[in-house]
Ligand SMILES: [Zn+2]
């Protein structure tokens with residue numbers, strides 16, 4: 001299990017990596033452009049190659065690109081769907097060229113149209129995207145907090161999309177705060193084990209490549225997307241300890257998307273502590289006395 005946070009790229013990739021290292025990251029998530037805009041940033045091959053080299057030198061892997069928040073692959077508006085797919089395709093292209101393992105996307109919202117129609121749009125677009133994408137990155141579909149006709153609010157629904165598309169290049173990212181908000185009580189032992197059964201039955205753990213590790217202060221099932229510091233919210237220290245010691249998630253990259261950059265290091269070390277893990281390849285760990 002690897003741990004990291006979402007880091008900015010606005011100040012240049014050297015700063016991105018410096019921030020990642022300062023926070024104790026072994027894996028990272030970035031936006032490849034403006035997460036609230038449609039316009040893409042021109043790809044600078046030299047800068048992205050240098051970024052890949054820096055990550056390799058510091059043992060940071062995997063890297064996740066999180067797509068724009070504007071994306072809606074289910075929309076009844078054809079233009080919006082096309083623009084959305086265009087952004088995901090762009091990020092898949094950047095990932096392939098920049099040696100980045102994963103592109104993670106929200107699915108969007110069904111709006112007022114019949115759910116089946118929106119669901120069909122998602123499956124067709126996801127299929128077309130992974131078929132057309134250059135070799136390399138995997139496309140991860142993130143679970144939502146579930147409110148307002150949002151797509152992907154249940155494990156069953158994500159599983160349905162994954163099965164309908166049937167490509168090895170489609171995976172899933174589970175966000176703990178979204179699971180909680182959509183009504184899965186992952187803070188209790190019973191709730192967690194029933195969630196794990198659902199994941200196994202509908203998605204398969206081999207496809208769950210990333211966990212967004214976020215605590216939250218909203219009530220169970222509130223359908224409200226609010227992130228909070230690990231162990232300080234409703235999921236709590238005991239909840240994260242139970243989640244992070246499950247063998248099913250041992251190959252997942254865990255990314256914290258908690259507020260306040262200054263507290264990133266604390267969240268990463270809390271996650272590592274809950275998992276009972278030492279930093280992989282760490283040379284800074286205290287030596288045991290052998291007397
Ligand atoms: Zn997300």
Ligand SMILES: [Zn+2]
Pocket residue numbers: 175177178225226227
């Ligand atoms: Zn969220």
